[in-house]
Amino acid sequence: MDLINKAIQISNKSSDTIIVFKVSDDLTNVIDGLNANLGGIQDLLLAEFDSGIHIINIDADSSLKYAGTMDSSKNGLITINPSAQSSQGRGMLVLGHEVVHFRDYKANVSNWSEYKMQTELNAFAWEEANYKNFIPSSDHDYYGTNIADNVRKVKNGTYNHGH
Numbered sequence: 024m025d026l027i028n029k030a031i032q033i034s035n036k037s038s039d040t041i042i043v044f045k046v047s048d049d050l051t052n053v054i055d056g057l058n059a060n061l062g063g064i065q066d067l068l069l070a071e072f073d074s075g076i077h078i079i080n081i082d083a084d085s086s087l088k089y090a091g092t093m094d095s096s097k098n099g100l101i102t103i104n105p106s107a108q109s110s111q112g113r114g115m116l117v118l119g120h121e122v123v124h125f126r127d128y129k130a131n132v133s134n135w136s137e138y139k140m141q142t143e144l145n146a147f148a149w150e151e152a153n154y155k156n157f158i159p160s161s162d163h164d165y166y167g168t169n170i171a172d173n174v175r176k177v178k179n180g181t182y183n184h185g186h
């Protein structure tokens with residue numbers, strides 16, 4: 024937890040969809056990757072949202088057990104473990120995964136507990152569709168396998184939801 028946040032605003036060409044990220048200063052690779060539009064991350068994230076202004080708070084916590092979480096009890100606060108963003112590309116994958124959860128939570132507040140499996144499938148589908156934008160080709164096999172393993176766990180009920 025820290026109190027210093029950097030605001031990063033992105034919008035689509037017609038400016039009808041705007042996302043304002045308020046990101047902990049500790050998440051250097053997330054900030055730099057977003058600002059540099061690494062792998063086209065800005066359009067990839069904007070495409071996940073309906074028109075309007077979306078404000079997403081992203082905290083840092085190095086004691087987090089997972090790479091990232093989205094907390095439905097804190098109005099969709101995303102927390103990312105700084106150590107999970109070992110590169111800007113990895114930071115973008117963690118960010119995209121948690122942003123999909125945020126988007127799903129905001130659209131399913133009233134039935135969120137029943138939506139847990141679906142949002143996990145959505146988040147991993149986003150990673151599956153986009154990881155090659157962010158990960159060097161030498162690591163594609165590893166990441167592809169890792170995502171497939173996680174999808175299998177979600178489907179058979181052994182994935183630990185909450186991240």
Ligand SMILES: [Zn+2]
Nearest residue numbers: 120143146186
């Ligand atoms: Zn997840």
